[in-house]
Amino acid sequence: MTERPHLAVIGAGPAGLAATVAAAARGVRVTLIDSAAEAGGQFYRQPAAALRARRPQALHHQWRTWERLRDALAGQVESGRVMHLTDHHAWLVERQSGRFTVHALLGPEQEEPAVVHADATVLATGGYEKVLPFPGWTLPGVVTAGGAQAMLKGALAVSGPTAVVAGTGPLLLPVATGLAAAGVKVAALVESADPRDFVRRTRALAAQPGKVGEGARYAARLLRHRVRTLVRHTVVEAHGTGRIEAVTVAALDGAGRVRPGTERRIPCDTLAVGHGMLPHTDLAETLGCRLDGPGVDVDGDQRTDVPGVWAAGETTGIGGAALALAEGHIAGCSAAARLNGAAPDPHAWAAAAKSRNGLREFFAALDPVYAPPAHWAEQVTDDTVVCRCEEVTGGAIREAVADLGAGDLRTVKLLTRAGMGWCQGRVCGPAVAGLAGCGETPGRRPFARPVPLGVLARAGEPKPSDAAQ
Amino acid sequence: MRTPVDLAAARPGPAFTVTLDGREIEAFPGQTVAAALWAAGVTSWRTTRVEGRPRGIFCGIGVCFDCLVTVNDRPNQRACLVPARPGDAIRTQDGTGHDD
Ligand SMILES: Cc1cc2nc3c(=O)[nH]c(=O)nc-3n(C[C@H](O)[C@H](O)[C@H](O)COP(=O)(O)OP(=O)(O)OC[C@H]3O[C@@H](n4cnc5c(N)ncnc54)[C@H](O)[C@@H]3O)c2cc1C
Numbered sequence: 031m032t033e034r035p036h037l038a039v040i041g042a043g044p045a046g047l048a049a050t051v052a053a054a055a056r057g058v059r060v061t062l063i064d065s066a067a068e069a070g071g072q073f074y075r076q077p078a079a080a081l082r083a084r085r086p087q088a089l090h091h092q093w094r095t096w097e098r099l100r101d102a103l104a105g106q107v108e109s110g111r112v113m114h115l116t117d118h119h120a121w122l123v124e125r126q127s128g129r130f131t132v133h134a135l136l137g138p139e140q141e142e143p144a145v146v147h148a149d150a151t152v153l154a155t156g157g158y159e160k161v162l163p164f165p166g167w168t169l170p171g172v173v174t175a176g177g178a179q180a181m182l183k184g185a186l187a188v189s190g191p192t193a194v195v196a197g198t199g200p201l202l203l204p205v206a207t208g209l210a211a212a213g214v215k216v217a218a219l220v221e222s223a224d225p226r227d228f229v230r231r232t233r234a235l236a237a238q239p240g241k242v243g244e245g246a247r248y249a250a251r252l253l254r255h256r257v258r259t260l261v262r263h264t265v266v267e268a269h270g271t272g273r274i275e276a277v278t279v280a281a282l283d284g285a286g287r288v289r290p291g292t293e294r295r296i297p298c299d300t301l302a303v304g305h306g307m308l309p310h311t312d313l314a315e316t317l318g319c320r321l322d323g324p325g326v327d328v329d330g331d332q333r334t335d336v337p338g339v340w341a342a343g344e345t346t347g348i349g350g351a352a353l354a355l356a357e358g359h360i361a362g363c364s365a366a367a368r369l370n371g372a373a374p375d376p377h378a379w380a381a382a383a384k385s386r387n388g389l390r391e392f393f394a395a396l397d398p399v400y401a402p403p404a405h406w407a408e409q410v411t412d413d414t415v416v417c418r419c420e421e422v423t424g425g426a427i428r429e430a431v432a433d434l435g436a437g438d439l440r441t442v443k444l445l446t447r448a449g450m451g452w453c454q455g456r457v458c459g460p461a462v463a464g465l466a467g468c469g470e471t472p473g474r475r476p477f478a479r480p481v482p483l484g485v486l487a488r489a490g491e492p493k494p495s496d497a498a499q
Numbered sequence: 500m501r502t503p504v505d506l507a508a509a510r511p512g513p514a515f516t517v518t519l520d521g522r523e524i525e526a527f528p529g530q531t532v533a534a535a536l537w538a539a540g541v542t543s544w545r546t547t548r549v550e551g552r553p554r555g556i557f558c559g560i561g562v563c564f565d566c567l568v569t570v571n572d573r574p575n576q577r578a579c580l581v582p583a584r585p586g587d588a589i590r591t592q593d594g595t596g597h598d599d
Pocket residue numbers: 040041042043044045046063064065066070071072073074118119120121154155156157158159175176177179180201204205310313342343344345350351354478560
């Protein structure tokens with residue numbers, strides 16, 4: 031066996047792929063671990079191979095970049111430098127005497143364990159969507175905006191012929207145009223942000239002409255598919271019994287409150303809704319990495335404050351695929367240099383760093399523009415389910431705060447069970463924090479995935495069948 | 500109407516049969532259980548533990564656990580992750596998915 035240093039990259043999205051390819055090209059042995067069946071992550075999610083899509087690029091943007099990444103990965107896998115473990119859900123990364131053990135569960139059932147040992151790790155686990163509750167949001171046919179996109183790109187599936195796309199954030203544009211291109215009638219794109227706020231941020235926009243062009247292309251596509259765009263509007267309720275049949279949308283005033291009398295009903299069988307994204311930080315947190323706001327804190331080399339741990343892409347903060355690519359490339363170069371015993375030379379990735387810094391600035395300027403309506407909580411009636419898993423209502427959460435004096439998320443959770451279900455509070459966390467009026471504290475989940483007890487009990491014992499040594 | 504399958508020019512292998520509560524449904528190689536159910540016009544296949552409300556796909560990527568379903572007598576499988584296989588007996592599930 032070769033004595034090459036070994037890097038474990040977790041996540042095969044743009045960030046993880048860029049890191050893998052960069053590190054492998056610099057002589058490092060890489061194990062790329064991802065829960066999906068194919069590489070690509072969210073942005074480059076591929077249709078399942080057996081669907082035999084001959085034109086997958088029709089669902090995608092920046093296809094040539096994907097081809098380059100895909101082919102580079104395939105080349106490195108062929109040369110034996112990279113091992114790509116698909117269908118591996120990492121639930122814990124342990125650091126012991128400077129080495130790392132990645133614990134994973136196999137396949138969609140997530141019951142069989144697997145273990146990977148490495149000298150260093152790059153966390154590239156991306157992010158997940160934030161969706162704030164409103165009456166009717168648990169009806170079948172209401173899906174997250176990214177979920178609609180994932181079902182479309184990965185399974186070539188849509189849940190009905192007529193959709194409304196709503197919420198806030200740059201993700202709504204590809205979702206609306208993607209559904210429309212796939213034959214879904216998009217009855218409306220409902221965005222709560224105010225376009226005038228973009229204009230006030232012209233400096234950051236002007237510095238990213240590529241992004242302005244992207245926006246213009248989306249606008250043209252919306253026009254071509256005759257998608258009606260309602261800005262400064264919000265969904266106030268989804269209607270239906272066994273499934274969604276319509277939504278009521280309304281205009282927002284300058285303060286972010288629904289303007290009475292502006293409500294209108296739009297029939298639809300699908301509502302794709304999202305209010306932005308949050309970084310996945312579970313693995314980083316159990317490793318003890320410091321966070322910076324909601325994301326993992328990194329230095330100019332994409333290193334976390336834990337030696338041997340790099341982080342790249344949306345796990346460090348939300349900023350889209352191009353930023354994830356730049357960060358991944360830097361992380362891969364920097365990790366490879368350290369593993370090869372050299373001091374990293376930032377000149378070697380100056381171009382990626384320039385692109386990263388510009389994109390970060392751009393997304394920092396966009397962030398306050400794409401905010402959910404300031405008074406979204408007023409739409410959450412007392413009988414609206416807020417925690418979908420444990421079916422905890424808005425009323426129960428308000429009661430825990432007002433009558434029982436809960437002042438932080440943990441106490442609200444203990445009193446109401448909100449956030450104690452299957453999803454471990456990933457879906458309701460931001461809403462519970464908002465309703466309770468307490469800060470959004472990081473999740474502090476012991477594991478990134480629910481782990482069967484048998485696997486937990488055995489996790490301490492080394493096994494001969496470890497996936498990679 | 501144009502479909503996503505047309506858009507991506509997908510030519511999956513021949514369809515096979517799965518059942519939903521005994522009713523035959525057509526599925527294609529490569530489809531998840533959720534995709535096969537959506538294609539059959541089914542958007543909900545579970546009712547909740549407390550209020551008995553219908554649920555189906557929400558996050559589409561394995562995070563939310565809303566899409567739980569029983570496949571070949573294994574309860575609580577995530578329909579958005581599990582591939583459909585020929586002959587699968589898919590069952591809607593109530594509450595915890597266990598007979599209690
Ligand atoms: C559902 C969804 C759909 C999206 N669709 C679009 C879109 O169409 N267009 C767009 O511009 N942006 C989209 N985005 C935004 C997207 O996150 C970024 O564009 C980009 O993909 C970020 O790249 P990344 O490499 O940081 O993370 P990702 O692309 O999210 O890749 C992270 C990878 O890590 C894997 N992973 C995470 N945790 C674990 C774990 N514990 N164990 C093993 N593997 C793990 C995931 O399976 C994933 O493949 C979407 C986001 C979401 C959540």
